[in-house]
Amino acid sequence: MNRCLIVDDAGQCCAASVAPGAPLDLCAAHLLEAHDWVAGDVGVTDILPSPCLACGSRLGLHYPSGWLCAVCEWKVGEVPDPDDALAARVDVVYYLRFGDRIKIGTSSNPRQRFAALRYDEVLAFERGDRTLEQRRHAQFAAHRLSPRSEWFGSHDALLAHIEVLRSGVDDPWSLYALWRSQRLALGAS
Incomplete structure (x- = not known):
């Protein structure tokens, strides 16, 4: 059985088993940590809390800093420019x-x-x-x-x-x- 390849700051290898079907030799906990790190950079596609005020789409990208419309990139919480509307x-x-x-x-x-x-x-x-x-x-x-x-x-x-x-x-x-x-x-x- 494969073991997780992560080595901590003290030089100790993670002793957990690799998650079944994982694309990398990482345990489930380290896969989730990697996912969260990537999601913070590229966002997670999800349904917006309410329709986009700029274009009406319901599809959004959720970042730690907030939401963006996945269609027109309007930032949720900002008031759309009436000229843009x-x-x-x-x-x-x-x-x-x-x-x-x-x-x-x-x-x-x-x-x-x-x-x-x-x-x-x-x-x-x-x-x-x-x-x-x-x-x-x-x-x-x-x-x-x-x-x-x-x-x-x-x-x-x-x-x-x-x-x-x-x-x-x-x-x-x-x-x-x-x-x-x-x-x-x-x-x-």
Whole structure:
């Protein structure tokens, strides 16, 4: 059985067994110590305590000194620059499910917009403004629940469109956060 390779300041070898499957000949205690040392330098990926105020992402890096958003590198606790928030504006067409109905709407601030709506699930986001929203309303008009409504009955064509938008996307919010961080990084409007 292999023994841990760590030698202390007095020149004594650690007597503990190497942890099963360890990539280095270290015991579990020394592997944890090495992990903590590296994590202090490179951070640990985790869920932010609250959504990033700059881009809306939930993914963060936790350092001993605090949290950074893993998408846009905003430091949790700092107040985002209002000019950056305007630079990060991304208009989206959104698809929400409530029961067997689907709402197609648009917003540049979906979190705020959704707070005023009843829905069961965010299905997808698509980059676009009112023009694209109107095209989607026309595309699926045969299934609109009432003439001026943004709510549509669930049907194969709409569900197929949503599946295309969701392709490769586990969480629609992560895609929205990516678009916002790209907008911030490019400084584009």
